[in-house]
Amino acid sequence: xxxxxxxxxxxxxxxxxxxxxxxxxxxxxxxxxxxxxxxxxxxxxxxxxxxxxxxxxxxxxxxxxxxxxxxxxxxxxxxxxxxxxxxxxxxxxxxxxxxxxxxxxxxxxxxxxxxxxxxxxxxxxxxxxxxxxxxxxxxxxxxxxxxxxxxxxxxxxxxxxxxxxxxxxxxxxxxxxxxxxxxxxxxxxxxxxxxxxxxxxxxxxxxxxxxxxxxxxxxxxxxxxxxxxxxxxxxxxxxxxxxxxxxxxxxxxxxxxxxxxxxxxxxxxxxxxxxxxxxxxxxxxxxxxxxxxxxxxxxxxxxxxxxxxxxxxxxxxxxxxxxxxxxxxxxxxxxxxxxxxxxxxxxxxxxxxxxxxxxxxxxxxxxxxxxxxxxxxxxxxxxxxxxxxxxxxxxxxxxxxxxxxxxxxxxxxxxxxxxxxx
DNA sequence: TCTGGGGTCCTAGGACCC
DNA sequence: TCTGGGGTCCTAGGACCC
Numbered sequence: 001x002x003x004x005x006x007x008x009x010x011x012x013x014x015x016x017x018x019x020x021x022x023x024x025x026x027x028x029x030x031x032x033x034x035x036x037x038x039x040x041x042x043x044x045x046x047x048x049x050x051x052x053x054x055x056x057x058x059x060x061x062x063x064x065x066x067x068x069x070x071x072x073x074x075x076x077x078x079x080x081x082x083x084x085x086x087x088x089x090x091x092x093x094x095x096x097x098x099x100x101x102x103x104x105x106x107x108x109x110x111x112x113x114x115x116x117x118x119x120x121x122x123x124x125x126x127x128x129x130x131x132x133x134x135x136x137x138x139x140x141x142x143x144x145x146x147x148x149x150x151x152x153x154x155x156x157x158x159x160x161x162x163x164x165x166x167x168x169x170x171x172x173x174x175x176x177x178x179x180x181x182x183x184x185x186x187x188x189x190x191x192x193x194x195x196x197x198x199x200x201x202x203x204x205x206x207x208x209x210x211x212x213x214x215x216x217x218x219x220x221x222x223x224x225x226x227x228x229x230x231x232x233x234x235x236x237x238x239x240x241x242x243x244x245x246x247x248x249x250x251x252x253x254x255x256x257x258x259x260x261x262x263x264x265x266x267x268x269x270x271x272x273x274x275x276x277x278x279x280x281x282x283x284x285x286x287x288x289x290x291x292x293x294x295x296x297x298x299x300x301x302x303x304x305x306x307x308x309x310x311x312x313x314x315x316x317x318x319x320x321x322x323x324x325x326x327x328x329x330x331x332x333x334x335x336x337x338x339x340x341x342x343x344x345x346x347x348x349x350x351x352x353x354x355x356x357x358x359x360x361x362x363x364x365x366x367x368x369x370x371x372x373x374x375x376x377x378x379x380x381x382x383x384x385x386x387x388x389x390x391x392x393x394x395x396x397x398x399x400x401x402x403x404x405x406x407x408x409x410x411x412x413x414x415x416x417x418x419x420x421x422x
Numbered sequence: 423t424c425t426g427g428g429g430t431c432c433t434a435g436g437a438c439c440c
Numbered sequence: 441t442c443t444g445g446g447g448t449c450c451t452a453g454g455a456c457c458c
């Protein structure tokens with residue numbers, strides 16, 4: 001097998017830069033929702049020592065001193081850029097697994113035969129993406145997904161490979177010895193620590209442990225990782241995008257929330273949003289979970305609670321979902337706390353066509369509900385916030401803030417509006 | 423002053439069955 | 441009074457990923 005992992009460099013920062021050529025080679029950071037933490041940095045920002053995931057106020061001085069460009073995260077822009085990126089990758093091979101917003105695995109087995117080598121093919125992919133998307137990419141190639149991932153890391157660390165690095169089968173040792181444990185896909189913080197206490201430090205050390213021993217002392221996941229590091233494919237490419245098994249919508253508030261009424265607005269909005277996602281994959285939910293919590297950083301009283309609410313029957317109807325969610329909220333709400341965050345999770349999802357109807361419910365009710373919901377979704381696809389339930393509230397003072405938001409250059413109407421206003 | 427959001431998979435342990 | 445062996449299903453929690 002020949003697997004390539006294509007990964008955009010500093011994806012969010014690169015997306016912003018595509019539309020702001022004046023920021024070429026300038027430091028850029030992207031903030032999380034609510035402008036809280038730094039979630040992406042351009043190479044220049046990394047070089048200034050700005051850490052990943054730190055709260056933005058801790059980097060305030062560096063940002064001001066070095067005139068770092070700061071953006072709120074603009075997910076509709078990044079999503080649109082991601083779609084373009086993926087469709088270009090799909091023009092190279094039908095065997096693409098979209099792994100995240102900026103990453104995809106490509107199965108190049110047999111495909112690069114026309115090209116002189118995998119590396120040349122990778123360079124071709126890279127040049128095409130740069131030309132049509134303006135995005136810098138790194139590509140790692142290897143006999144397994146785990147090795148392709150590691151090769152990608154290596155390509156990023158070593159500019160001399162010009163963005164494409166391949167591990168030849170049987171030649172893994174050089175790469176493995178150069179990579180620390182924690183850089184291995186599937187080895188997170190906890191595992192790294194545990195393995196280090198056993199005296200391991202590089203990917204090579206891990207690869208040398210017999211898989212059966214790993215299975216005995218850890219689990220099947222790490223066993224697969226070890227086998228993959230040794231060139232034995234254990235994790236296949238996933239071609240078809242499966243429906244989600246759970247759908248979450250949760251947000252921190254822009255300021256602390258105290259009243260039940262405000263929490264009701266938030267829960268109602270989040271449930272509506274989750275229900276939209278549910279319908280877009282044509283599923284129904286049988287259970288809804290809601291949670292509310294204070295901030296762990298506050299010194300006042302702490303409170304966090306959640307509740308699962310079984311629904312009378314599987315549904316995609318926002319009205320029923322919101323009704324149930326609000327009922328659940330009343331059971332867990334306690335006055336006197338400064339709430340920082342709330343969220344909703346839809347669980348026990350199944351396909352709409354497989355729904356087992358209640359013996360006493362009328363089929364026509366659910367058909368009418370589906371039609372109503374589809375109509376609302378169609379309108380909202382054209383007009384953001386076109387139609388919504390009154391329980392979502394109008395002012396929504398609690399809604400997250402995104403003060404440094406760039407325009408959505410790829411959404412025509414919003415962009416035109418932006419230009420007109422200017 | 424200010425600290426993100428959305429997912430998947432596996433395992434252990436309990437309840438229950440024959 | 442004593443009580444075996446094998447299995448499934450569900451859930452909570454932990455670890456990982458981006």
